[in-house]
Amino acid sequence: MLTVEFDLLDVRAGHRVLDLGCGAGRHTYAALERGAHVTGVDLDGDLLAEVQEMAAAMLDSGDLPESSSARFLRGDATRMPFADGTFDRIIVSEVLEHIPNDTTAMQEIARVLHPRGKAVISVPRWWPERLCWALSDEYHANEGGHVRIYRGSDLMEKLQGEGLLARRVHHAHALHAPYWWLKCASGVRDEDAPLPKLYHRLLVWHIESRSRSIDVLERLLNPVLGKSVVVYAEKNGA
Numbered sequence: 040m041l042t043v044e045f046d047l048l049d050v051r052a053g054h055r056v057l058d059l060g061c062g063a064g065r066h067t068y069a070a071l072e073r074g075a076h077v078t079g080v081d082l083d084g085d086l087l088a089e090v091q092e093m094a095a096a097m098l099d100s101g102d103l104p105e106s107s108s109a110r111f112l113r114g115d116a117t118r119m120p121f122a123d124g125t126f127d128r129i130i131v132s133e134v135l136e137h138i139p140n141d142t143t144a145m146q147e148i149a150r151v152l153h154p155r156g157k158a159v160i161s162v163p164r165w166w167p168e169r170l171c172w173a174l175s176d177e178y179h180a181n182e183g184g185h186v187r188i189y190r191g192s193d194l195m196e197k198l199q200g201e202g203l204l205a206r207r208v209h210h211a212h213a214l215h216a217p218y219w220w221l222k223c224a225s226g227v228r229d230e231d232a233p234l235p236k237l238y239h240r241l242l243v244w245h246i247e248s249r250s251r252s253i254d255v256l257e258r259l260l261n262p263v264l265g266k267s268v269v270v271y272a273e274k275n276g277a
Contacts, residue, residue, distance in 0.1 A: 040065070045070070049157065055153075056076065057077075057126040058079045061087070061090060067090060070128075070130070076108045124153045129148055129151070142201060160270045161267045167220075168266075171220065178219075195270060202274055203273070205271070211269055218242060
């Protein structure tokens with residue numbers, strides 16, 4: 040399930056796309072399907088290898104546009120090995136909340152973004168995330184966990200201070216917020232807790248069924264309940 044709306048980001052065939060903190064690769068795969076040249080970067084080498092294997096299978100299948108290509112490297116968002124202005128589009132989904140020095144990461148994002156490029160940054164929304172922290176220390180107080188909670192206005196102000204001007208904002212994943220509250224209340228590592236387990240089945244069914252009625256419901260709930268805030272930005276002066 041995507042956090043980023045690719046029509047808003049305007050990803051096109053031939054675009055050089057950086058998926059920074061690509062994780063399990065959901066946005067990488069979506070960018071490949073649009074014919075982009077995708078660079079996936081993550082600190083988790085094992086996860087990166089899995090995404091690289093899947094991307095290679097997609098490219099070998101012949102079902103992607105001819106312009107699609109992919110490369111992957113293990114890297115740090117605060118020290119990226121790319122020249123200034125390398126990427127037409129940059130995706131940073133649910134990453135900045137893990138980085139102690141988020142200001143340096145924002146500077147790097149602005150540096151490697153093309154002067155007429157676009158970036159999208161998503162982080163957990165303030166109030167659903169605050170409730171998760173209140174319910175469970177285990178949710179965030181662990182190695183690689185969340186180190187801060189952003190208010191949307193504070194995130195946009197910080198981005199602008201590092202050269203990225205917000206052009207559009209929306210919220211996403213309203214149906215995921217109650218799942219994480221249940222997980223936090225029941226024990227984040229308790230995979231057998233009945234309520235979050237049952238709710239997870241609903242989420243999986245939604246993804247697999249692609250139910251339009253549930254999609255509409257989530258879109259209606261996103262402004263109030265959305266777990267993520269998603270900011271689309273351009274370079275200042277672009």
